[in-house]
Amino acid sequence: MSYYKNIIHFYDQLFPLDQDKLDFVNTDSYSAQKILDIGCATGALCHALYHLGHEVVGIDIDKKIIDQARGLHDDGPTFHSLDMLDLKQHFEVAAFDQILCFDNTLAHLPNEMAVRQFFKEMSSVLKDKGVFKCEVVNYDLVLAKGILELPVIQVDDLILKRHQCLEQQCMECYTELIHDGEVEKNCIPLFPVRYEQLQFLLKEAGFTKIEHYRDFKRNKPEGDHIYNIIEARK
Secondary structure (H helix, E strand, C coil): CCCCCCCHHHHHHHCCCCHHHHHHHHCCCCCCCEEEEECCCCCHHHHHHHHCCCEEEEEECCHHHHHHHHCCCCCCCEEEECCCCCHHHHCCCCCEEEEEECCCHHHHCCCHHHHHHHHHHHHHCEEEEEEEEEEEECHHHHHHHCCCEEEEEEECCEEEEEEEEEECCEEEEEEEEEECCEEEEEEEEECCCCHHHHHHHHHHCCCCEEEEECCCCCCCCCCCCCEEEEEEEC
């Protein structure tokens, strides 16, 4: 089932482009780069990076959200409906300077084996000294404290609630979108990947320098931060 099923028409309202996220990517760029955005959704970040002078490719497994990204009528970024485990089939070796995987996209992989495969494929299409930047829910915190709800998102008359339920090594995420009094529900399985797993698998895939932050301003982890931001270099 599609993650975007009940939010596709409201995605940019619920998740507007974050300037700190844009700066997190662009401040690492001293000149124009080729950037791959995995799980690009409506492509807002791709378009912003393109207008800053970068060559940008956005991929998402959901064809409807990719059609929406293409519908912005901007000739700059290139968009593909593509599984994140099929990178080597579609891109050349060492094609990208930066590869991005934000908005908890990594947790949509089914298990550790799939994360390992993704990291290896991602590393192969990333240039030497290239950088991988990732945002994933801090599942160490979620599992340790039994957190069953992520923060509610409310924009005008839109309300998005996200509930979680742990089932063995898999987590179910239930979303409720409330709009004009109507409630639309969806459920998607997530893999609660821990930071130590990520660190180990990135090193296994050839990354030698891994930085860990609590936000896109590169503040170091402390307290109960809800997201892990990772910056890994080959």
